Amino acid sequence: MTTLASAIHLLAALFLLAAFAMLSQRRLANLITLYAWQGAILASCIALAAYATGSAHLYASALLNALLKILLVPALLRSLARRLDVQWDRESLVQIPTVMLIGLGLVIFAFNAALPIAVPGAAINHATVGIALAALLLSLLMMILRATALSQVIGFLALENSLIFAATSVTYGMPMVIEFGIALDVIVGIFILGVFFFHIREQFDSLNIDRIEGHHE
């Protein structure tokens, strides 16, 4: 058990913790901060993997992720939240402790599904597949349970974080072109969704998604 591997495992566990914290957070400003923290954990995880394998493109990926997820995207989200004047997510129908328990169930499922892959000692990052899968399911759960459009988008971004995390742990990152492509997609996606939010609000006077469901015709 090397120090490096246990450091990566610790960061992976913290990544999962950040996913849980986002699931339980109602305040939008704190949610964005947590997203930035998750990005920071992801970037340092990639940097450690880069150090372990000595590959230059993982270093570039870590730098790209850090720039995008600690600085750029949270800044964009903050300005969106300010201009839309939303601070709190509406109290959801499902209580927070219940959400946590559902989340725990998902984690157990994900870990069980990943155990055949995560043979202890096979390679330094393989045990983190389970963590990535669990974080992915938790972000999906967050998208399902949240009422306002902005926090659903943050759930979507957390989903993308988990995917990058999974890619890093399984195959030591994707080719550089694809990572740049994804990064560009995320930024463009946020811009488009930002414009979309204003349209939703103009049309329905609210960002709550269930208001829209009534307008089928």
Added chain:
Amino acid sequence: MIAHLLVRQTIQILFVIAMAPLLAGWIRQCRAWLSNRSGAGLLQPYRELFKLLRKQPVVAEEASMLFVATPYVVFAAMVVAGAMIPMITTRLLLAGAADAVALAGVFTMARIFAALAAMDLGTAFGSMGARRTMLVGFLAEPALLMVLFTPALISGSTSLVVIVHDLARHGVILYPSMVFAAAAYVMVTLAENARLPVDNPDTHLELTMIHEALNLEYSGRYLALIEWSAAIKLLVYIGIGAALFLPWGITQGPGLAGLPMAYALLVAKLAAAGTGLAAIETLSAKLRLFRVPEFLGTAFLLAVLGLLVRYLFGH
């Protein structure tokens, strides 16, 4: 051999009883410094205890035996808990007497007696405090057990001696599972000892108080015993935390030579933990009572995550 063990056991019990008010005083002093006050000094809890011990206790006419017996039961339970924990040395007379699960049981027994005694007189504050204590207790106990199970899984035994022995042998490895368990343990400690995010230890008459509501009817030496056992409980909780998560410097050998060093290290750990506790209390505001289940639910979640992460990583 038995004489050796007896000597160590006696020293540890005396240390726990004597040092508990000093720890309480240290935490109060740190909180005073952190909020820019000068504070009453480290020895203030001793002065309060001596004052209370000299006063004549007043007991209501309707009080039953239970009410009078409870301070002694609670005090004895805390001393027993303090005697069982290998926080200085793993070679203790009573260390093998109970494992981690029984330890949680000792705390629960003290809590049940305190709650029953508070309801004994039928005053409004007493029964309200009793219900709140039981609410916090029934939420904190599963979290505490889950926290204790993580190191128990790592070392393969629920006996505290084996756990400490095993963890101390491994040296400095940051287990992810233990990090989660430690975070959950801090939250449980705050809730169980009625510290700030859950209960405010400074207030004496407030609708939301928990610990103080239990003691409102006590006076004189009974109140002194209750306050003293609360201080011992805090020391014991920090002692368990130090034994599980920072097991360095706990002597394993049969001789008495390592003891002074172990005691010095424990005092340093207690002082550091007290400073940390004061910092947490200064930085956080009291939670609404109905947010407490959420707080303790998070502690439970962290502890279970620790267990799951251990299964995934295999260490």
